[in-house]
Amino acid sequence: MKVIVAGAGIGGLTAALSLHAAGIDALVIDAAIALRPLGVGINLLPHAVRELTELGLGDELAATGIPTAEHVHFDRHGNRIWGFASGLNIGYRWPQYSMHRGELQMILLDAVRARLGPAAVRTGTVFLSYAEAPPGVRAQVRDRHTGVLSVLPADVLVGADGLYSGVRAQLHPGEPPPCWSGIMMWRGVVEQAPFLTGRTVAVAGANAALKFVAYPISRQAELRGRALVNWVAEVKLPGGSATAADWNRLGRVEDVLPWFADWTFGWLDVPGLITGAPQILEYPMVDRDPLPSWGSGRVTLLGDAAHPMYPVGANGGSQAIVDARVLAWSLARGATPAEGLAAYEAARRDTVNAIVLANRDMPADRLLHLVSARAPGGFGRIEDVLSAAELAAFDQAYRSTTLPDVAALNSRPSLTP
Numbered sequence: 365m366k367v368i369v370a371g372a373g374i375g376g377l378t379a380a381l382s383l384h385a386a387g388i389d390a391l392v393i394d395a396a397i398a399l400r401p402l403g404v405g406i407n408l409l410p411h412a413v414r415e416l417t418e419l420g421l422g423d424e425l426a427a428t429g430i431p432t433a434e435h436v437h438f439d440r441h442g443n444r445i446w447g448f449a450s451g452l453n454i455g456y457r458w459p460q461y462s463m464h465r466g467e468l469q470m471i472l473l474d475a476v477r478a479r480l481g482p483a484a485v486r487t488g489t490v491f492l493s494y495a496e497a498p499p500g501v502r503a504q505v506r507d508r509h510t511g512v513l514s515v516l517p518a519d520v521l522v523g524a525d526g527l528y529s530g531v532r533a534q535l536h537p538g539e540p541p542p543c544w545s546g547i548m549m550w551r552g553v554v555e556q557a558p559f560l561t562g563r564t565v566a567v568a569g570a571n572a573a574l575k576f577v578a579y580p581i582s583r584q585a586e587l588r589g590r591a592l593v594n595w596v597a598e599v600k601l602p603g604g605s606a607t608a609a610d611w612n613r614l615g616r617v618e619d620v621l622p623w624f625a626d627w628t629f630g631w632l633d634v635p636g637l638i639t640g641a642p643q644i645l646e647y648p649m650v651d652r653d654p655l656p657s658w659g660s661g662r663v664t665l666l667g668d669a670a671h672p673m674y675p676v677g678a679n680g681g682s683q684a685i686v687d688a689r690v691l692a693w694s695l696a697r698g699a700t701p702a703e704g705l706a707a708y709e710a711a712r713r714d715t716v717n718a719i720v721l722a723n724r725d726m727p728a729d730r731l732l733h734l735v736s737a738r739a740p741g742g743f744g745r746i747e748d749v750l751s752a753a754e755l756a757a758f759d760q761a762y763r764s765t766t767l768p769d770v771a772a773l774n775s776r777p778s779l780t781p
Protein backbone atom coordinates (compact mmCIF):
# COMPACT_ATOMS: atom_id res chain seq x y z
CA MET A 365 0.00 0.00 0.00
CA LYS A 366 1.27 3.50 -0.83
CA VAL A 367 0.03 6.56 1.08
CA ILE A 368 0.55 10.17 0.06
CA VAL A 369 0.53 12.53 3.02
CA ALA A 370 -0.06 16.18 2.09
CA GLY A 371 1.69 18.29 4.74
CA ALA A 372 4.95 17.74 6.64
CA GLY A 373 3.89 19.33 9.92
CA ILE A 374 3.79 17.51 13.25
CA GLY A 375 0.85 15.37 12.13
CA GLY A 376 2.04 14.52 8.61
CA LEU A 377 5.55 13.53 9.67
CA THR A 378 4.24 11.41 12.55
CA ALA A 379 1.89 9.75 10.07
CA ALA A 380 4.84 8.85 7.83
CA LEU A 381 6.75 7.35 10.75
CA SER A 382 3.68 5.44 11.95
CA LEU A 383 2.86 4.10 8.48
CA HIS A 384 6.46 3.00 8.02
CA ALA A 385 6.37 1.22 11.38
CA ALA A 386 3.22 -0.56 10.16
CA GLY A 387 4.94 -1.68 6.96
CA ILE A 388 3.11 0.83 4.75
CA ASP A 389 4.94 2.97 2.19
CA ALA A 390 4.51 6.76 2.57
CA LEU A 391 5.46 9.86 0.61
CA VAL A 392 5.09 13.25 2.34
CA ILE A 393 4.75 16.40 0.29
CA ASP A 394 4.92 19.94 1.65
CA ALA A 395 4.36 23.29 0.01
CA ALA A 396 7.27 24.92 1.88
CA ILE A 397 10.44 25.24 -0.19
CA ALA A 398 12.38 23.99 2.83
CA LEU A 399 11.27 22.81 6.25
CA ARG A 400 12.73 25.09 8.89
CA PRO A 401 12.28 24.96 12.68
CA LEU A 402 9.47 27.54 12.78
CA GLY A 403 7.11 28.48 15.56
CA VAL A 404 7.70 28.81 19.29
CA GLY A 405 6.46 26.64 22.15
CA ILE A 406 4.16 23.66 21.95
CA ASN A 407 2.99 21.19 24.59
CA LEU A 408 2.80 17.46 24.13
CA LEU A 409 0.49 15.68 26.53
CA PRO A 410 1.43 12.21 27.84
CA HIS A 411 -0.84 10.45 25.36
CA ALA A 412 1.16 11.98 22.48
CA VAL A 413 4.51 11.43 24.19
CA ARG A 414 3.59 7.77 24.53
CA GLU A 415 3.09 7.49 20.76
CA LEU A 416 6.36 9.22 19.91
CA THR A 417 8.17 7.09 22.49
CA GLU A 418 6.78 3.95 20.89
CA LEU A 419 8.06 5.27 17.58
CA GLY A 420 11.54 5.27 19.15
CA LEU A 421 11.87 9.02 19.73
CA GLY A 422 11.80 9.07 23.55
CA ASP A 423 15.48 9.94 23.96
CA GLU A 424 15.29 12.82 21.48
CA LEU A 425 12.26 14.27 23.25
CA ALA A 426 13.96 13.97 26.65
CA ALA A 427 17.08 15.73 25.35
CA THR A 428 15.02 18.57 23.86
CA GLY A 429 11.90 19.34 25.88
CA ILE A 430 11.06 20.16 29.47
CA PRO A 431 9.07 17.48 31.32
CA THR A 432 6.32 19.70 32.67
CA ALA A 433 5.97 19.46 36.46
CA GLU A 434 2.80 21.46 37.09
CA HIS A 435 0.21 23.84 35.66
CA VAL A 436 -0.59 26.77 37.94
CA HIS A 437 -3.17 29.55 37.54
CA PHE A 438 -2.65 33.04 38.97
CA ASP A 439 -4.66 36.21 39.03
CA ARG A 440 -3.46 39.24 37.04
CA HIS A 441 -1.41 40.33 40.09
CA GLY A 442 0.53 37.05 40.20
CA ASN A 443 -1.29 35.56 43.21
CA ARG A 444 -1.59 31.78 43.03
CA ILE A 445 -5.20 30.57 42.59
CA TRP A 446 -5.00 26.90 41.80
CA GLY A 447 -2.70 24.36 40.22
CA PHE A 448 -2.19 20.71 39.56
CA ALA A 449 0.76 18.44 38.96
CA SER A 450 1.22 17.09 35.45
CA GLY A 451 2.84 14.31 33.45
CA LEU A 452 4.92 11.86 35.47
CA ASN A 453 3.95 13.70 38.66
CA ILE A 454 0.35 12.48 38.44
CA GLY A 455 1.19 8.92 37.56
CA TYR A 456 1.36 8.84 33.79
CA ARG A 457 4.02 6.46 32.52
CA TRP A 458 5.06 9.14 30.01
CA PRO A 459 5.93 12.77 30.67
CA GLN A 460 4.23 15.84 29.31
CA TYR A 461 6.78 17.90 27.39
CA SER A 462 6.91 21.61 26.70
CA MET A 463 9.21 22.17 23.76
CA HIS A 464 9.96 24.24 20.70
CA ARG A 465 7.60 23.32 17.88
CA GLY A 466 10.35 23.72 15.30
CA GLU A 467 12.68 21.42 17.21
CA LEU A 468 9.95 18.81 17.43
CA GLN A 469 9.32 19.08 13.71
CA MET A 470 13.04 18.63 13.00
CA ILE A 471 13.22 15.53 15.23
CA LEU A 472 10.34 14.03 13.25
CA LEU A 473 11.78 15.10 9.88
CA ASP A 474 15.21 13.61 10.63
CA ALA A 475 13.59 10.35 11.71
CA VAL A 476 11.45 10.19 8.55
CA ARG A 477 14.44 10.79 6.29
CA ALA A 478 16.59 8.28 8.21
CA ARG A 479 13.95 5.53 8.18
CA LEU A 480 12.04 6.06 4.94
CA GLY A 481 14.89 7.53 2.88
CA PRO A 482 15.83 11.08 1.84
CA ALA A 483 13.20 11.15 -0.93
CA ALA A 484 10.32 10.36 1.44
CA VAL A 485 9.69 14.07 2.12
CA ARG A 486 9.30 16.19 -0.99
CA THR A 487 9.30 19.91 -0.23
CA GLY A 488 8.31 22.71 -2.62
CA THR A 489 5.40 20.49 -3.70
CA VAL A 490 1.95 22.03 -3.43
CA PHE A 491 -1.11 19.79 -3.20
CA LEU A 492 -3.73 21.13 -5.65
CA SER A 493 -6.51 18.55 -5.91
CA TYR A 494 -7.26 14.86 -5.98
CA ALA A 495 -9.30 12.49 -8.07
CA GLU A 496 -10.52 9.07 -7.04
CA ALA A 497 -9.16 6.72 -9.70
CA PRO A 498 -10.18 3.18 -8.75
CA PRO A 499 -8.47 1.18 -7.48
CA GLY A 500 -6.53 4.17 -6.12
CA VAL A 501 -6.44 7.94 -5.87
CA ARG A 502 -4.38 10.54 -7.73
CA ALA A 503 -3.09 13.80 -6.27
CA GLN A 504 -2.37 16.69 -8.57
CA VAL A 505 0.60 18.73 -7.36
CA ARG A 506 2.66 21.72 -8.49
CA ASP A 507 6.43 21.94 -8.18
CA ARG A 508 7.17 25.42 -6.82
CA HIS A 509 10.66 25.45 -8.34
CA THR A 510 9.64 24.65 -11.90
CA GLY A 511 5.92 25.39 -11.90
CA VAL A 512 5.39 21.97 -13.46
CA LEU A 513 2.12 20.16 -12.67
CA SER A 514 2.18 16.43 -12.11
CA VAL A 515 0.00 13.62 -10.82
CA LEU A 516 1.05 11.33 -7.97
CA PRO A 517 -0.79 7.99 -7.80
CA ALA A 518 -1.42 6.30 -4.45
CA ASP A 519 -3.72 3.92 -2.67
CA VAL A 520 -4.61 6.48 0.01
CA LEU A 521 -4.39 10.27 0.32
CA VAL A 522 -4.12 11.86 3.77
CA GLY A 523 -4.69 15.60 4.10
CA ALA A 524 -2.38 16.75 6.90
CA ASP A 525 -2.14 20.19 5.37
CA GLY A 526 -3.20 22.30 8.33
CA LEU A 527 -5.76 25.02 8.95
CA TYR A 528 -6.27 25.95 5.29
CA SER A 529 -6.24 22.34 4.08
CA GLY A 530 -6.78 21.95 0.35
CA VAL A 531 -7.83 18.32 0.86
CA ARG A 532 -10.50 19.43 3.32
CA ALA A 533 -11.68 22.14 0.94
CA GLN A 534 -12.26 19.54 -1.77
CA LEU A 535 -13.99 17.15 0.63
CA HIS A 536 -16.16 19.92 2.08
CA PRO A 537 -16.57 22.64 -0.55
CA GLY A 538 -17.98 25.99 0.50
CA GLU A 539 -16.87 25.90 4.14
CA PRO A 540 -16.72 29.35 5.72
CA PRO A 541 -13.37 30.79 6.84
CA PRO A 542 -12.01 29.78 10.27
CA CYS A 543 -14.02 31.00 13.29
CA TRP A 544 -12.26 33.74 15.24
CA SER A 545 -12.70 33.98 18.98
CA GLY A 546 -11.92 37.72 18.94
CA ILE A 547 -8.71 36.93 20.83
CA MET A 548 -5.31 37.85 19.42
CA MET A 549 -2.33 35.85 20.61
CA TRP A 550 1.17 37.28 20.61
CA ARG A 551 3.97 34.81 21.21
CA GLY A 552 7.69 35.04 21.92
CA VAL A 553 10.67 33.26 23.45
CA VAL A 554 13.19 34.73 25.92
CA GLU A 555 16.10 33.17 27.79
CA GLN A 556 16.21 34.12 31.45
CA ALA A 557 16.67 32.67 34.95
CA PRO A 558 14.26 29.79 35.74
CA PHE A 559 11.01 30.71 37.55
CA LEU A 560 9.00 28.75 40.15
CA THR A 561 9.86 25.02 39.84
CA GLY A 562 11.77 25.66 36.61
CA ARG A 563 9.26 23.32 34.97
CA THR A 564 6.00 25.18 35.62
CA VAL A 565 3.36 26.16 33.07
CA ALA A 566 2.06 29.45 34.51
CA VAL A 567 -1.24 30.98 33.41
CA ALA A 568 -2.00 34.46 34.75
CA GLY A 569 -5.04 36.50 33.91
CA ALA A 570 -8.19 38.33 34.64
CA ASN A 571 -10.35 36.18 32.34
CA ALA A 572 -10.30 34.69 28.85
CA ALA A 573 -9.98 38.21 27.46
CA LEU A 574 -6.66 39.10 29.10
CA LYS A 575 -4.25 36.34 29.86
CA PHE A 576 -0.53 35.62 29.91
CA VAL A 577 0.94 32.11 29.69
CA ALA A 578 4.63 31.31 30.26
CA TYR A 579 6.56 28.06 30.36
CA PRO A 580 10.13 26.87 29.75
CA ILE A 581 10.74 24.81 26.60
CA SER A 582 14.41 23.83 26.43
CA ARG A 583 16.20 21.04 28.24
CA GLN A 584 19.48 22.31 26.82
CA ALA A 585 18.95 25.73 28.45
CA GLU A 586 17.97 23.98 31.68
CA LEU A 587 21.24 22.04 31.66
CA ARG A 588 23.02 25.43 31.58
CA GLY A 589 21.01 26.61 34.59
CA ARG A 590 18.81 28.85 32.41
CA ALA A 591 15.23 28.80 31.13
CA LEU A 592 14.14 29.40 27.55
CA VAL A 593 10.73 30.83 28.36
CA ASN A 594 7.92 30.62 25.80
CA TRP A 595 5.20 33.19 26.40
CA VAL A 596 1.76 33.75 24.94
CA ALA A 597 -0.15 36.99 25.58
CA GLU A 598 -3.87 36.76 24.81
CA VAL A 599 -6.10 39.80 24.45
CA LYS A 600 -9.71 39.97 23.31
CA LEU A 601 -9.64 42.90 20.93
CA PRO A 602 -12.68 45.15 21.26
CA GLY A 603 -14.29 45.51 17.84
CA GLY A 604 -11.37 43.75 16.18
CA SER A 605 -11.64 41.84 12.95
CA ALA A 606 -9.78 38.64 12.15
CA THR A 607 -6.65 38.76 10.07
CA ALA A 608 -5.76 35.65 8.07
CA ALA A 609 -4.20 33.18 10.48
CA ASP A 610 -0.50 32.83 9.64
CA TRP A 611 1.75 31.20 12.23
CA ASN A 612 4.73 33.21 10.93
CA ARG A 613 3.22 36.72 10.98
CA LEU A 614 5.33 39.18 12.96
CA GLY A 615 3.70 41.21 15.74
CA ARG A 616 4.73 44.50 17.34
CA VAL A 617 5.76 45.20 20.95
CA GLU A 618 3.64 48.35 20.99
CA ASP A 619 0.48 46.36 20.25
CA VAL A 620 0.90 43.95 23.14
CA LEU A 621 2.91 45.71 25.87
CA PRO A 622 0.27 48.27 26.93
CA TRP A 623 -2.10 45.49 28.03
CA PHE A 624 0.50 44.01 30.39
CA ALA A 625 2.69 47.01 31.31
CA ASP A 626 2.25 46.59 35.10
CA TRP A 627 2.16 42.78 35.26
CA THR A 628 5.34 42.46 37.33
CA PHE A 629 4.87 39.65 39.81
CA GLY A 630 8.18 39.25 41.59
CA TRP A 631 8.42 35.69 40.31
CA LEU A 632 7.74 36.73 36.69
CA ASP A 633 8.44 39.99 34.83
CA VAL A 634 5.81 40.00 32.09
CA PRO A 635 6.78 43.36 30.52
CA GLY A 636 10.40 42.18 30.53
CA LEU A 637 9.44 39.03 28.63
CA ILE A 638 7.49 41.04 26.06
CA THR A 639 10.25 43.57 25.44
CA GLY A 640 13.04 40.97 25.65
CA ALA A 641 11.79 38.71 22.86
CA PRO A 642 13.97 38.90 19.73
CA GLN A 643 10.77 38.61 17.70
CA ILE A 644 7.06 38.55 18.45
CA LEU A 645 4.62 36.43 16.47
CA GLU A 646 0.94 37.33 16.08
CA TYR A 647 -1.82 34.79 15.51
CA PRO A 648 -5.60 35.14 15.86
CA MET A 649 -7.12 32.39 18.01
CA VAL A 650 -9.15 30.50 15.42
CA ASP A 651 -10.71 27.10 14.96
CA ARG A 652 -13.30 25.52 12.67
CA ASP A 653 -16.64 23.94 13.44
CA PRO A 654 -16.36 20.15 13.81
CA LEU A 655 -16.93 18.18 10.62
CA PRO A 656 -19.60 15.49 10.20
CA SER A 657 -17.09 13.39 8.24
CA TRP A 658 -13.35 13.47 7.73
CA GLY A 659 -13.07 11.53 4.54
CA SER A 660 -14.53 9.63 1.69
CA GLY A 661 -13.32 6.42 0.09
CA ARG A 662 -9.52 6.52 -0.04
CA VAL A 663 -9.11 10.08 1.21
CA THR A 664 -9.02 11.34 4.79
CA LEU A 665 -7.88 14.19 7.01
CA LEU A 666 -5.59 14.35 10.02
CA GLY A 667 -4.43 16.94 12.57
CA ASP A 668 -5.36 20.57 12.04
CA ALA A 669 -6.77 19.79 8.61
CA ALA A 670 -9.41 17.63 10.32
CA HIS A 671 -9.94 19.51 13.58
CA PRO A 672 -8.21 22.86 14.10
CA MET A 673 -8.80 23.90 17.72
CA TYR A 674 -8.03 26.80 20.01
CA PRO A 675 -4.52 26.22 21.35
CA VAL A 676 -5.64 26.37 24.97
CA GLY A 677 -5.53 22.78 26.18
CA ALA A 678 -2.14 21.64 24.87
CA ASN A 679 -4.04 19.41 22.50
CA GLY A 680 -3.51 20.58 18.86
CA GLY A 681 -0.20 18.86 18.25
CA SER A 682 -0.99 16.03 20.66
CA GLN A 683 -4.20 15.03 18.89
CA ALA A 684 -2.47 15.19 15.49
CA ILE A 685 0.09 12.68 16.77
CA VAL A 686 -2.56 10.31 18.09
CA ASP A 687 -4.47 10.62 14.80
CA ALA A 688 -1.33 9.57 12.94
CA ARG A 689 -0.84 6.47 15.05
CA VAL A 690 -4.48 5.39 14.88
CA LEU A 691 -4.48 5.95 11.12
CA ALA A 692 -1.52 3.62 10.60
CA TRP A 693 -2.94 1.05 12.99
CA SER A 694 -6.31 1.09 11.21
CA LEU A 695 -4.85 0.91 7.71
CA ALA A 696 -2.63 -2.00 8.71
CA ARG A 697 -5.68 -3.91 9.99
CA GLY A 698 -8.35 -2.93 7.48
CA ALA A 699 -9.28 -5.47 4.82
CA THR A 700 -9.22 -2.63 2.28
CA PRO A 701 -7.82 0.92 2.44
CA ALA A 702 -11.34 2.35 2.57
CA GLU A 703 -12.23 0.07 5.48
CA GLY A 704 -9.06 1.09 7.29
CA LEU A 705 -9.86 4.78 6.84
CA ALA A 706 -13.43 4.26 8.03
CA ALA A 707 -12.13 2.55 11.18
CA TYR A 708 -9.66 5.40 11.77
CA GLU A 709 -12.40 7.99 11.51
CA ALA A 710 -14.74 5.99 13.73
CA ALA A 711 -12.04 5.77 16.40
CA ARG A 712 -11.08 9.43 16.32
CA ARG A 713 -13.68 11.83 14.94
CA ASP A 714 -16.20 12.17 17.75
CA THR A 715 -13.50 12.19 20.44
CA VAL A 716 -11.54 15.00 18.82
CA ASN A 717 -14.61 16.98 17.77
CA ALA A 718 -15.60 17.04 21.44
CA ILE A 719 -12.20 18.53 22.33
CA VAL A 720 -12.64 21.26 19.70
CA LEU A 721 -15.91 22.28 21.35
CA ALA A 722 -14.55 21.96 24.89
CA ASN A 723 -11.65 24.27 24.02
CA ARG A 724 -14.15 27.03 23.25
CA ASP A 725 -15.18 27.12 26.88
CA MET A 726 -12.24 26.30 29.12
CA PRO A 727 -13.10 25.90 32.81
CA ALA A 728 -9.82 27.60 33.73
CA ASP A 729 -10.96 30.79 31.99
CA ARG A 730 -14.14 30.80 34.05
CA LEU A 731 -12.01 30.37 37.15
CA LEU A 732 -9.86 33.39 36.31
CA HIS A 733 -12.96 35.42 35.55
CA LEU A 734 -14.63 34.51 38.84
CA VAL A 735 -11.56 35.38 40.89
CA SER A 736 -11.05 38.72 39.17
CA ALA A 737 -14.74 39.58 39.65
CA ARG A 738 -14.61 38.77 43.37
CA ALA A 739 -11.11 40.10 44.09
CA PRO A 740 -10.19 42.60 41.38
CA GLY A 741 -7.39 44.11 43.45
CA GLY A 742 -5.84 40.76 44.34
CA PHE A 743 -6.09 38.58 47.45
CA GLY A 744 -4.05 37.16 50.29
CA ARG A 745 -5.66 33.73 50.72
CA ILE A 746 -7.55 32.04 47.90
CA GLU A 747 -9.82 30.45 50.54
CA ASP A 748 -11.23 33.95 51.12
CA VAL A 749 -12.22 34.19 47.46
CA LEU A 750 -13.31 30.67 46.47
CA SER A 751 -14.85 27.89 48.50
CA ALA A 752 -13.24 24.46 48.63
CA ALA A 753 -16.23 23.10 46.70
CA GLU A 754 -15.76 25.67 43.92
CA LEU A 755 -12.09 24.82 43.60
CA ALA A 756 -12.83 21.09 43.55
CA ALA A 757 -15.45 21.62 40.83
CA PHE A 758 -12.96 23.51 38.66
CA ASP A 759 -10.35 20.85 39.23
CA GLN A 760 -12.76 18.15 38.08
CA ALA A 761 -13.93 20.14 35.06
CA TYR A 762 -10.37 20.86 34.00
CA ARG A 763 -9.30 17.25 34.24
CA SER A 764 -12.27 15.98 32.28
CA THR A 765 -11.74 18.44 29.41
CA THR A 766 -7.97 18.41 29.20
CA LEU A 767 -6.49 15.25 30.65
CA PRO A 768 -7.35 11.76 29.53
CA ASP A 769 -7.71 9.23 32.29
CA VAL A 770 -4.30 8.27 33.71
CA ALA A 771 -5.09 4.59 34.29
CA ALA A 772 -6.71 4.25 30.86
CA LEU A 773 -3.66 5.63 29.05
CA ASN A 774 -1.22 3.62 31.14
CA SER A 775 -3.02 0.33 30.60
CA ARG A 776 -4.26 0.50 27.03
CA PRO A 777 -2.44 -1.70 24.52
CA SER A 778 0.12 -0.17 22.18
CA LEU A 779 -0.93 1.18 18.80
CA THR A 780 2.15 -0.34 17.19
CA PRO A 781 0.63 -2.90 14.78
Ligand SMILES: Cc1cc2nc3c(=O)[nH]c(=O)nc-3n(C[C@H](O)[C@H](O)[C@H](O)COP(=O)(O)OP(=O)(O)OC[C@H]3O[C@@H](n4cnc5c(N)ncnc54)[C@H](O)[C@@H]3O)c2cc1C
Nearest residue numbers: 371373374375394395403404491525526611667668680681
Ligand atom coordinates in the same frame (compact mmCIF):
# COMPACT_ATOMS: atom_id res chain seq x y z
C1 LIG B 1 4.89 27.35 10.56
C2 LIG B 1 4.03 26.89 11.71
C3 LIG B 1 4.32 27.32 12.99
C4 LIG B 1 3.54 26.90 14.08
N1 LIG B 1 3.86 27.35 15.33
C5 LIG B 1 3.18 26.87 16.39
C6 LIG B 1 3.56 27.24 17.71
O1 LIG B 1 4.50 27.99 17.91
N2 LIG B 1 2.84 26.73 18.75
C7 LIG B 1 1.78 25.88 18.56
O2 LIG B 1 1.17 25.44 19.54
N3 LIG B 1 1.42 25.51 17.32
C8 LIG B 1 2.08 25.98 16.23
N4 LIG B 1 1.71 25.59 14.97
C9 LIG B 1 0.54 24.72 14.81
C10 LIG B 1 0.80 23.30 15.22
O3 LIG B 1 1.95 22.81 14.59
C11 LIG B 1 -0.41 22.49 14.87
O4 LIG B 1 -1.55 23.03 15.50
C12 LIG B 1 -0.35 21.06 15.33
O5 LIG B 1 0.97 20.64 15.54
C13 LIG B 1 -1.02 20.14 14.32
O6 LIG B 1 -0.12 19.96 13.25
P1 LIG B 1 -0.52 19.60 11.78
O7 LIG B 1 0.60 18.75 11.26
O8 LIG B 1 -1.88 19.07 11.70
O9 LIG B 1 -0.55 20.99 11.03
P2 LIG B 1 0.61 22.03 10.74
O10 LIG B 1 1.67 21.97 11.76
O11 LIG B 1 -0.07 23.32 10.49
O12 LIG B 1 1.27 21.51 9.36
C14 LIG B 1 0.62 21.60 8.12
C15 LIG B 1 1.66 21.48 7.01
O13 LIG B 1 0.98 21.41 5.76
C16 LIG B 1 1.69 22.17 4.81
N5 LIG B 1 0.75 22.57 3.75
C17 LIG B 1 -0.25 23.46 3.83
N6 LIG B 1 -0.89 23.55 2.65
C18 LIG B 1 -0.28 22.67 1.81
C19 LIG B 1 -0.49 22.30 0.45
N7 LIG B 1 -1.48 22.83 -0.30
N8 LIG B 1 0.33 21.38 -0.10
C20 LIG B 1 1.33 20.82 0.65
N9 LIG B 1 1.58 21.15 1.92
C21 LIG B 1 0.77 22.06 2.51
C22 LIG B 1 2.26 23.33 5.62
O14 LIG B 1 3.39 23.89 4.97
C23 LIG B 1 2.61 22.66 6.95
O15 LIG B 1 3.94 22.20 6.95
C24 LIG B 1 2.44 26.01 13.86
C25 LIG B 1 2.16 25.58 12.56
C26 LIG B 1 2.94 25.98 11.49
C27 LIG B 1 2.63 25.46 10.09
